[in-house]
Each structure stands twice: as C-alpha cells, then as structure tokens.
Amino acid sequence: MLSFFTGFTVGLSLIVAIGAQNIWVLSQSMAGANRLVIAAVCILCDAALIVTGVYSVQLIQQWLPPLxxxxxxxxxxxxxxxAFGAAQRAWQGQGALLANSRVQVHSWQKTALTALAITLLNPHVYLDTVVLIGSVGSAQSEPFCFTLxxxxxxxCWFSALTGLAPKLKVWLSSPLRWRLFDALVALVLTGIALKLAV
Structure with a gap:
C-alpha cells in the first residue's frame, strides 16, 4: 500500500503540474468538445509512459547496475x-489554471489527434513520467503497485478535469487554492525525495 500511495501522490503531483495540457483539456471540456475522447487519450498516454518509465529503469538495473x-x-x-518550485509558487501565490472561454469544437478524430500532439510533443511529459516517475517507481519495494x-x-485527474469542467473552472482559477495545493505538493515531493535518498 505504501508503494501504491507513493505512486498516486507522485503521479498526481506531476500530472497536475503540466500546465499547457491541463489548460487545453479544461478549455475543451468547458465547451463540451469530445470530453470522453480527450480523457481517454490523456489517460492512455500517461499510463503507457509511466509503465515504460518504471520498467525500462528496472531493465537498466539488471543490465547496467552501476547506473x-x-x-x-x-x-x-x-x-x-x-518541490522547491512548488514551494516558491505557494509563497508567491501566482498559480491558477485559467481556461480559454472561446473554443472551436472539432470532430472527435481531430480532437484525439490534437490531444495526442499536446501530450506527446511536450518534453515535460517525458521528463516527468518516464524519467522521474520511472526512477522513483523502480526504487519501490513493489514497482507494480507504484505503477498502478x-x-x-x-x-482520477483527467476524469475529474473533463467530467467536472464547469465546477472545476471556478475552483482551479483561485490563486489561494493553488497556493494551498502547491504547498501540499512541495511537502509530498520533499518527503519522497528524502525517502528515496535514504
């Protein structure tokens, strides 16, 4: 359960921090633009990258232990x-997720391709899911539970972001709520970093 909880908290902390993707998803969902397609593409891409990250690092452990x-x-x-970045945002209070109210609705095929492009062409996605989540996950006693x-x-994040878009627009646009969230993220990431170091 500890590995599962660590995976959930690390995953949520990093996925929520990918701003451009979240703003696009929220904006499209507010317009009712193929919300199920958007959620499915984002979730499947994340899952594939997370699994790749955790188990590729495990293979590296077997082949090249000095790494x-x-x-x-x-x-x-x-x-x-x-963690430092999240703490700085919490201190300065500059965070908020603002959706674009003017969105053009496209076919589900075009929406799916756009979601793929926004997800897979963002270098931060690979850094967060493959490199960071992979390295933390491979160090867990139960990598499968961490991956899960x-x-x-x-x-949970993309289902909520697409399914509850009208209500979340108000909640996510509040700098105070983002300050609290960033403070929590900073604490969680610091704790996991210390645990990994020990």
Whole structure:
C-alpha cells in the first residue's frame, strides 16, 4: 500500500503540474468538445509512459547496475527541484489554471489527434513520467503497485478535469487554492525525495 500511495501522490503531483495540457483539456471540456475522447487519450498516454518509465529503469538495473545510484540521485535532485518550485509558487501565490472561454469544437478524430500532439510533443511529459516517475517507481519495494497508483492518479485527474469542467473552472482559477495545493505538493515531493535518498 505504501508503494501504491507513493505512486498516486507522485503521479498526481506531476500530472497536475503540466500546465499547457491541463489548460487545453479544461478549455475543451468547458465547451463540451469530445470530453470522453480527450480523457481517454490523456489517460492512455500517461499510463503507457509511466509503465515504460518504471520498467525500462528496472531493465537498466539488471543490465547496467552501476547506473542505478546515478538514476536514484538524479530522481532525488529532480524531486527536490520540483518541490522547491512548488514551494516558491505557494509563497508567491501566482498559480491558477485559467481556461480559454472561446473554443472551436472539432470532430472527435481531430480532437484525439490534437490531444495526442499536446501530450506527446511536450518534453515535460517525458521528463516527468518516464524519467522521474520511472526512477522513483523502480526504487519501490513493489514497482507494480507504484505503477498502478501513478496510473490511477492520471485516471482520477483527467476524469475529474473533463467530467467536472464547469465546477472545476471556478475552483482551479483561485490563486489561494493553488497556493494551498502547491504547498501540499512541495511537502509530498520533499518527503519522497528524502525517502528515496535514504
């Protein structure tokens, strides 16, 4: 359960932080533009990248054991940097997720292709899911449970973002709520970084 909870919290913290993708998803969902298609594409892409990250690092552990400490400390450094960024945003209070109210609705095929492009052409997605989640997940006692938790975080986030878009627009546009969320993210990521370092 600890690996599952770690996967869920790390996954949620990183997925929520990918701003451009979330703004697009929220804007499209507010317009009622193929919400099920958008959620499915984002969730499946995240799941594929998370599984690839965790198990590719495990293969590296088997083939090149000397790289394991390097990957572990790289994960600690990245988690610490992300925690610092979240703490800085919480202190400054500049965070908010603002959706575009003027959105053109396209066919589900075009929406799916756009969702794929926004997800897979964003370098932060690979850095967060493959590199960071992969390095943290491979260090867990139960990598499968960690992977399951991280994938569930993506499922919960994008299901909520697409399904509850009208209500979330008000909630996510509040700088105060984002300050609280960023403070929580900073604490969680710092705790996981310390655990990984030990």
């Amino acid at each position: 394991v400490p390097v990957l572990t400390w790289a994960g600690v450094a990245m988690l610490s940097w992300l 938790g991280a994938c569930l975080a993506s499922l």
